[in-house]
Amino acid sequence: MNKRVTVVTGGAGFLGSHLCDKLVKEGFKVICLDNFITGNLKNIRHLLGSNNFRFIEHNVSKYIDIGEPVDYVLHFASPASPVDYMKFPIQTLKVGSLGTHNALGLALKKKAIFMLASTSEVYGDPLVHPQPEDYWGNVNPIGLRGCYDESKRFAEALTMAYHRVHKIDIRIIRIFNTYGPRMRIDDGRVIPNFIYQLLNNQPLTVYGKGKQTRSFCYISDLIEGIYKLMLKPVNEPVNLGNPNEFTVLELAKIMLKLNGTKSKIVFKPLPEDDPRQRQPDIRKAKKIINWKPKVELKEGLLKTVEWFRDNSGSH
């Protein structure tokens, strides 16, 4: 049998590159696309020598041309940290709309299975807690996060339209906060920020009073969930994330304790529209793919700190 061919858009990013690793390991042939707006060649360099991996530098908001048969299109391209998407709001809207259209068009042409990397941000500042997939969300379309939230909501709508009209076999995964090696130390998200601050003996910057909550999933757990879902014909959204919920202040204290440093906490203004609470309801994923996260926060944080210590150098 020929190797199953998978296109991964955003394949040089944090999630995308771990997904490429997993697919190559599982015997797929991977065609990775990235324009390096937030991704980095470093994340995939180790794969470049493999016969089962090909990299094409390409902005998927432009037409995607692949000359060979394709079995899966996994659309992971997009800036994803609030700092990044607020810096690149137009590119973010374009990759969620035009990029999704191009990726769906590729899947249609190749009769491939399509997966959209969606996000917990489709729930906005949620009024239902924890968030199940049938909650429609509470999003400010014109706020600073609107560029990301609405582009992903549009991407979901377009994916469903292609499914209904063209009968494409689709997956929509709503990814909650995920962390681990290969995040950029300067991507502005809370875990890389805290790690940078810990490693440089700086105070941890907690936004607002730190009462807002998040639930953090370690990368290996997430990738396992994505892989299992890719192989299941579930044509509707599924949440993936770790339901273990903490306030940001609790997270800061856990990280200080873990590191045993003298760093302190300083409070900074809360960014606009920062969701007050977030926790995935993962009953659907449990039922469909028998999946739940395994890595404890402490264990995941220690691995991540170690990776940043070895890889980020001075900043």
Ligand code: UDP
């Ligand atoms: N946050 C913080 N200090 C930081 C960076 C982020 O307190 O240095 C807070 C942020 O306001 C948010 C939470 O941590 O409430 C998670 O932020 P992140 O940017 O990681 O992702 P989000 O879940 O908001 O998309």
